[in-house]
Amino acid sequence: MESLTLRASPSTAAPLRRVPGRRHAAVSVRASAGSGEPDLSVRVNGLKMPNPFVIGSGPPGTNYTVMKRAFDEGWGGVIAKTVSLDAEKVINVTPRYARLRADPNGSTKSPIIGWQNIELISDRPLETMLNEFKQLKKEYPDRILIGSIMEEYNKAAWHELIERVEESGVDALEINFSCPHGMPERKMGAAVGQDCDLLEEVCGWINEKATVPVWAKMTPNITDITKPARISLKSGCEGVSAINTIMSVMGINLKTLRPEPCVEGYSTPGGYSARAVHPIALAKVMQIARMMKEEFADGQSLSAIGGVETGNDAAEFILLGADTVQVCTGVMMHGYGLVKKLCAELQDFMRQHNFSSIEDFRGASLPYFTTHTDLVHRQREAINQRKAIRKGLESDKDWTGDGFVKETESMVSN
Numbered sequence: 001m002e003s004l005t006l007r008a009s010p011s012t013a014a015p016l017r018r019v020p021g022r023r024h025a026a027v028s029v030r031a032s033a034g035s036g037e038p039d040l041s042v043r044v045n046g047l048k049m050p051n052p053f054v055i056g057s058g059p060p061g062t063n064y065t066v067m068k069r070a071f072d073e074g075w076g077g078v079i080a081k082t083v084s085l086d087a088e089k090v091i092n093v094t095p096r097y098a099r100l101r102a103d104p105n106g107s108t109k110s111p112i113i114g115w116q117n118i119e120l121i122s123d124r125p126l127e128t129m130l131n132e133f134k135q136l137k138k139e140y141p142d143r144i145l146i147g148s149i150m151e152e153y154n155k156a157a158w159h160e161l162i163e164r165v166e167e168s169g170v171d172a173l174e175i176n177f178s179c180p181h182g183m184p185e186r187k188m189g190a191a192v193g194q195d196c197d198l199l200e201e202v203c204g205w206i207n208e209k210a211t212v213p214v215w216a217k218m219t220p221n222i223t224d225i226t227k228p229a230r231i232s233l234k235s236g237c238e239g240v241s242a243i244n245t246i247m248s249v250m251g252i253n254l255k256t257l258r259p260e261p262c263v264e265g266y267s268t269p270g271g272y273s274a275r276a277v278h279p280i281a282l283a284k285v286m287q288i289a290r291m292m293k294e295e296f297a298d299g300q301s302l303s304a305i306g307g308v309e310t311g312n313d314a315a316e317f318i319l320l321g322a323d324t325v326q327v328c329t330g331v332m333m334h335g336y337g338l339v340k341k342l343c344a345e346l347q348d349f350m351r352q353h354n355f356s357s358i359e360d361f362r363g364a365s366l367p368y369f370t371t372h373t374d375l376v377h378r379q380r381e382a383i384n385q386r387k388a389i390r391k392g393l394e395s396d397k398d399w400t401g402d403g404f405v406k407e408t409e410s411m412v413s414n
Contacts, residue, residue, distance in 0.1 A: 038350035039357045040343055042076070044301045044323045045213035045238045047144050047171050049076035051346075052318065052358060053339050056305055056328030057082055057148035057174060057217075060336070062122065064132035068139070073336040074343070077144035078136075079326065082121035082176045083129050084151050084188075085161050090123040098250035098260040100276065114277070115329045116250040118261060118270035121150055121179065126164065133168035145169070146215070150176035153187035153198070155205045162209045172212050175237070177202075177228070178219035178244035180271045190244075193219040193228050200231045207236030215303060218242040218288070225284045226291040233292070239301035241326065243284045245271025273329040274307055281306020282316060289321030289366055309334065311345025318358060319365035 040051040054077040055061050055070045061080040070078045084090070100114030101107065122129060136145055147170040151157045165173065177199060179189030192198050206214060216232035218225055220243040229240045249269050250260050259267035285304045292300060304322035307329075308314055314325040330338055355361045370378075399407060 038347045038355060040076075040346065042323060042358050044303075045172065047077070047213065049144050049324070050074065051076040051339070051343050052322075052324045053077075053314065053342050054144075054146075054303065054324050054326045055079060055331060056326035057176065058117075058328040058332075059119070060328055060331040061148075063124070063129075064135060066336075067132070067136055067145070069336050070331075070339075071136070071140050071143050073339050075336070075339045076324065077146060077171075079146040079148050079174050080122075080129065080133065080170075082148040082150045082179070083124075083126055083161075083165070084121060084149065085126060085157055087123055087125050090120045092120055092123055093118070093263045095261040095263065096270075098270075100250060100274075112333060113275045114250070114272060115274035115333070116248055116261070116270045116272050117245070118268055121176070126161075130164060130168040133165075133170055137169035144171045146172045146174050148174045148176055148217075150179065150188050153192075153202070158202065158205045159209045162206065166210070166212055170212065172215065172238075173206075173210055174215045174217050174241055175203075175206060176217055176244075177232075178217045178221075180219065180221055180245055180247045180269075190219040190221055193217075194222050196227055196231050199228050200235055203232055203235030203237060213238040215239040215241050215301070217244055218284070219244050220280065220284050221247045224287075226287050229288045230291060230295065233296055233300050237300070239303060239323075240288060241303040241305060242288055243277075243281045243306050245273045246277055246280065248272035274333070275309060276307065278307030278313060282320065285317055285322060286320045286366065286369060289363065290369065293321065293363070293366065308342070309338075311342050311347070311349060314342060314346055315349045315361075316365075318362050321363040321366050323358075323362070 042049050042052045051074070053075055055067070055075050057079040058081055060070065061067050061078050067078050067080065096118045098116040099112050100116075101110035102113050103110030133145060133147065147165040147168070149161050149165055151161050162173065176189055177193030187198065192202055203216065214237045216229070216237045216239075218229055218240055222228065225242065229242070232240055247269050248271070249267075250272070252259055253262065256262070258265055261267055261270075281304065285302070285306075289302055292302060301323045302321055303324045303326055304317035304320070305326040305328070308317070308325055308327045309330045317325050327338065327342070350356070350361070353361065
């Protein structure tokens, strides 16, 4: 696959600052041949990361203490939990998580394969979060901190939120167009991401104001995920992130007959994540990557999300064209030290194939997706060729002098 990015040497590429309303190309670093260990570093939209692993927006990026821990452990970047102007409207409930285990009997020793949450965006005051962003950037000036933002259907509010978050020193913005369960009545989250006309309007507001790279986070709860991704990129976003959680009902407690997670006897559909969603996320990322390759030449970036717990999970996303790989639920289950395992396993994969950099294999599997009709045609052709080899010559008139030996061999049974 041809790269979706423009390349520049690490010494000349500078962090991206943009003129509001204009798109900018992503820039990737390519490791030099013979550099020893596989190089995991990436440069996306001008932002250099030591590896492609990014903390996804959610509980693992909810305050200064946990984001600092992420940087200390070695994560390539951190996307903070989503903020809005008025945190007083955000009221969480407990319990707000539910788990699906591989054992149908629900043994507590059985592996967790699915995770559901009904958690809202950050309930901490915006000013508190911004002060912590500033402190983090002061202590880790060379690390990538991305602010996740979501606001009501109000241009002035979006502009105020963008200005205030950018002033805190974040390196980029991820726009939450995809939260499946929080405050849709205020046209927030997936209520925007599922309405392409509304999405185009709001993206216009955002990109006329933002001066740092903007990633639009996509909802999978839509028929064709390429439609909102295309609109986001055409409206000026430098990249897209996919996928957010899948709308779900985790299950019913067969003893109490109440849904889970159960709050005072009641529940509400929430967002499904963890390993069970990985195949769905792969399909959505593949669809977006193909669309980007076919329709965009400006180097927009793609950040993949969904069920990543191993380096091989990440390799699959990168093979489909992802620049970075986000992890959220995986951190909630395995801790911040997971990044070391992810990096080691991804490097093992790279060694097996003699890849020296992420760019060596990014998008390499994308050309092997096609239509079912094409699969039928390809298989028919392959069967015909095999039959021809087994059958040999059909008639005495087909014998030739030059190919006599091969023609004879083609009709030998063993």
